[in-house]
Amino acid sequence: MQEIVMPANNPEMGLLCLLVPLLPFIGFLINGLGNRKIAKGLVGIIGCGTVLASFLISVYLFFDFTSNGSRSYIVDYYNWVSVGNLQISFSFLIDQLTLLMMLMVTGIGFFIHLYSSGYMSHDENFGKFFSFLNLFMFSMLLLVLGSNYVMMFVGWEGVGLCSYLLIGFWNKNTNYNNAAKKAFIMNRIGDLGFLLGIFLIFITFGSVSYPEVFASAARMTGMQDSTVLIAITMLLFVGAMGKSAQIPLFTWLPDAMAGPTPVSALIHAATMVTAGIYMVIRSNVLYVLAPTTLEVIAIIGLITALLAATIGLAQNDIKKVLAYSTVSQLGFMFLALGVMAFSSSIFHVLTHAFFKALLFLGAGSVIHAMSNEQDIRRMGGLRKALPITFLTFLIGTLAISGIPPFAGFFSKDELLAHVWHHSKIMWGFGVLASFMTAFYMFRLLFLTFFGNFRGTEEQRHHLHESPAVMTIPLIALAVLSTIGGFIGMPEVFGADHILANYFEPIYDYARAASSTALAPLQVDHATEYMLMGVSVAVAVVAIIIAYAMYVKKNTLPAEEGTPLSPAHNLVYHKYYIDEIYNAIFVRPLMWLSGILHRVVDTVLVDGIVNGVGKVVMVSSRTLRFAQSGATGFYLLVMVFSIALILFLNYFI
Amino acid sequence: MNQIPEVIRTIPLEYYLYFSAALFSIGVIGVLTRRNAIVIFMCIELMLNAVNVLLAAFAAYRSDANGQVFVFFIMAVAAAEVCVGLAIIVMTYRNIRSTDVQLLNYLKW
Numbered sequence: 223m224q225e226i227v228m229p230a231n232n233p234e235m236g237l238l239c240l241l242v243p244l245l246p247f248i249g250f251l252i253n254g255l256g257n258r259k260i261a262k263g264l265v266g267i268i269g270c271g272t273v274l275a276s277f278l279i280s281v282y283l284f285f286d287f288t289s290n291g292s293r294s295y296i297v298d299y300y301n302w303v304s305v306g307n308l309q310i311s312f313s314f315l316i317d318q319l320t321l322l323m324m325l326m327v328t329g330i331g332f333f334i335h336l337y338s339s340g341y342m343s344h345d346e347n348f349g350k351f352f353s354f355l356n357l358f359m360f361s362m363l364l365l366v367l368g369s370n371y372v373m374m375f376v377g378w379e380g381v382g383l384c385s386y387l388l389i390g391f392w393n394k395n396t397n398y399n400n401a402a403k404k405a406f407i408m409n410r411i412g413d414l415g416f417l418l419g420i421f422l423i424f425i426t427f428g429s430v431s432y433p434e435v436f437a438s439a440a441r442m443t444g445m446q447d448s449t450v451l452i453a454i455t456m457l458l459f460v461g462a463m464g465k466s467a468q469i470p471l472f473t474w475l476p477d478a479m480a481g482p483t484p485v486s487a488l489i490h491a492a493t494m495v496t497a498g499i500y501m502v503i504r505s506n507v508l509y510v511l512a513p514t515t516l517e518v519i520a521i522i523g524l525i526t527a528l529l530a531a532t533i534g535l536a537q538n539d540i541k542k543v544l545a546y547s548t549v550s551q552l553g554f555m556f557l558a559l560g561v562m563a564f565s566s567s568i569f570h571v572l573t574h575a576f577f578k579a580l581l582f583l584g585a586g587s588v589i590h591a592m593s594n595e596q597d598i599r600r601m602g603g604l605r606k607a608l609p610i611t612f613l614t615f616l617i618g619t620l621a622i623s624g625i626p627p628f629a630g631f632f633s634k635d636e637l638l639a640h641v642w643h644h645s646k647i648m649w650g651f652g653v654l655a656s657f658m659t660a661f662y663m664f665r666l667l668f669l670t671f672f673g674n675f676r677g678t679e680e681q682r683h684h685l686h687e688s689p690a691v692m693t694i695p696l697i698a699l700a701v702l703s704t705i706g707g708f709i710g711m712p713e714v715f716g717a718d719h720i721l722a723n724y725f726e727p728i729y730d731y732a733r734a735a736s737s738t739a740l741a742p743l744q745v746d747h748a749t750e751y752m753l754m755g756v757s758v759a760v761a762v763v764a765i766i767i768a769y770a771m772y773v774k775k776n777t778l779p780a781e782e783g784t785p786l787s788p789a790h791n792l793v794y795h796k797y798y799i800d801e802i803y804n805a806i807f808v809r810p811l812m813w814l815s816g817i818l819h820r821v822v823d824t825v826l827v828d829g830i831v832n833g834v835g836k837v838v839m840v841s842s843r844t845l846r847f848a849q850s851g852a853t854g855f856y857l858l859v860m861v862f863s864i865a866l867i868l869f870l871n872y873f874i
Numbered sequence: 875m876n877q878i879p880e881v882i883r884t885i886p887l888e889y890y891l892y893f894s895a896a897l898f899s900i901g902v903i904g905v906l907t908r909r910n911a912i913v914i915f916m917c918i919e920l921m922l923n924a925v926n927v928l929l930a931a932f933a934a935y936r937s938d939a940n941g942q943v944f945v946f947f948i949m950a951v952a953a954a955e956v957c958v959g960l961a962i963i964v965m966t967y968r969n970i971r972s973t974d975v976q977l978l979n980y981l982k983w
Contacts, residue, residue: 852978852979854976857914861902
């Protein structure tokens with residue numbers, strides 16, 4: 223059983239843990255309050271410095287943790303909420319999962335902060351941008367560190383808020399504001415599910431703190447697939463659907479690309495969108511007890527992966543392609559969760575964070591060089607002008623396509639091996655999705671960096687490699703994307719799966735709850751080589767097709783307005799999902815609110831308010847005449863009033 | 875005041891009630907019907923005195939000194955009120971050469 227130690231005798235550790243989220247928060251306060259007063263250079267130093275400090279502390283905590291025998295502990299700060307038998311303490315849980323997420327969030331976060339200080343340097347609201355980024359780091363760390371569902375929810379809402387603020391960062395553009403609102407509202411739908419799940423957890427287990435909930439759940443061995451567990455897990459998953467952009471709540475993520483590119487990299491590719499996966503893995507014991515929910519998750523993840531990959535095939539906006547790719551990869555992660563391959567899923571979260579952040583930052587570098595051009599039909603041949611961006615982008619593309627030995631190969635292959643073990647059909651579709659991934663990613667790469675330049679003369683003159691603050695993060699992430707996969711070497715290669723071994727202890731409760739769950743993968747070596755061979759072959763074929771189409775034949779995506787084949791048209795318009803949502807949800811709501819405005823608000827509410835005023839006015843206009851000024855009349859009224867009072871006094 | 879004096883007992887309490895009720899009514903009618911401010915003032919005094927009689931009678935019959943204390947209190951207040959009121963009436967007379975309340979209709983909207 224997982225051992226949880228309370229380090230009451232170790233206040234230094236408590237302080238260190240607290241500093242991790244606190245430092246970015248301080249950065250947020252300084253940059254936020256001194257928005258225009260602090261010089262840009264200092265803003266950058268504060269913004270990046272606080273995150274770097276958090277990262278260094280996280281590294282220290284990580285090594286301290288592993289050198290002390292990897293024993294999880296809770297740092298309890300104070301009793302936060304105490305109502306009836308609901309006790310919520312403000313405390314952090316430090317365990318394997320938390321530490322890995324901390325390292326990922328602060329590490330990648332630091333590189334993206336560094337990149338932002340170059341990318342956003344021309345923006346007038348530089349300080350505001352950095353304060354939002356820092357606030358995001360704080361919320362994300364709170365989400366990851368919290369030792370109960372309520373704290374996770376606070377961080378969960380915090381990252382949602384920051385996502386909203388940053389998508390709508392250029393708030394003078396109405397389209398961007400609409401994208402921000404869309405993201406916010408879609409996330410609210412998911413959050414409602416998450417919140418209801420937390421309520422149900424409290425009702426069922428009498429607590430929201432992880433150790434207590436998991437320990438009670440671990441004792442429910444005979445309750446597999448009971449209604450309440452399915453309800454809890456499904457509700458939590460609804461929250462994950464919203465945050466991690468799964469069907470049907472995924473349309474906000476591509477629109478979220480309206481925000482500055484570092485935001486897309488940090489929030490909408492590497493950290494916030496993986497919160498759903500973190501949450502499911504954190505609650506692994508509950509999910510293990512509800513296999514039905516897991517099956518649903520696997521199916522939804524697979525459909526999302528496929529659907530988003532097909533949409534990705536036909537997009538022409540460099541960031542939109544990456545956004546659909548993110549949705550698709552998140553689908554892969556949920557597919558892995560659904561087949562109980564929790565470690566593979568978090569492995570893919572980690573490698574995806576490396577290469578997707580890299581790809582987004584690379585795209586940002588291209589956009590920067592092209593003076594805010596995002597349409598790949600206007601690019602081409604950028605290879606020579608942007609050598610570092612090109613090389614790093616190539617590494618990222620290879621990694622996401624699953625070409626060995628880049629990071630994506632190991633994680634995706636391990637994930638697909640688990641899917642193979644679970645269901646051959648799902649595996650087939652998974653491979654299909656990964657084929658499409660390789661195709662659209664290389665389509666993007668070829669169209670952007672190969673061939674002839676298709677932009678304007680002005681853009682051609684302006685082309686330049688980005689400054690060092692932007693290329694250094696690219697290089698660092700490229701290195702991580704190259705070697706990151708080796709922490710999860712499969713057994714076939716005769717190496718230890720470092721990551722899976724590291725994660726073993728967090729499944730103790732789940733193992734106690736269900737003896738059959740989370741058994742080691744039973745796939746023999748021949749099969750495993752075959753699976754690897756298939757996925758590599760598929761990726762290579764996809765690359766060759768993409769090369770033949772976009773480099774040899776030099777095909778260009780159709781210009782706007784040219785008639786397309788029906789299938790192409792359907793995919794190009796993203797299956798009209800936005801239009802369908804518009805027709806089903808948005809229009810009726812608009813119509814309803816129009817009616818409410820006209821009937822309830824204008825007629826009823828305004829009628830009551832104005833009516834009260836009118837009654838007072840009319841009655842006072844009438845009563846005015848009683849004030850005749852004649853003394854005799856006043857006396858008469860006085861006498862009769864006194865008589866009336868006496869009379870009433872006598873009879874009542 | 876443990877005992878009610880014999881003299882008072884010879885007149886029953888009801889007589890005092892009837893008398894002061896009559897006196898009060900006369901006062902009220904006077905206030906409502908007369909137009910001369912000074913007469914109205916006098917009628918108010920009649921009403922006050924009707925109440926004073928009642929208070930004194932009850933005090934005597936119930937052997938309770940509180941009633942008599944109130945009588946003195948009312949007298950003092952009435953005297954003060956008359957001072958103010960007469961001053962107003964005098965000023966009004968100086969201005970409009972009349973004390974007819976029907977002419978005093980300045981308290982309008």
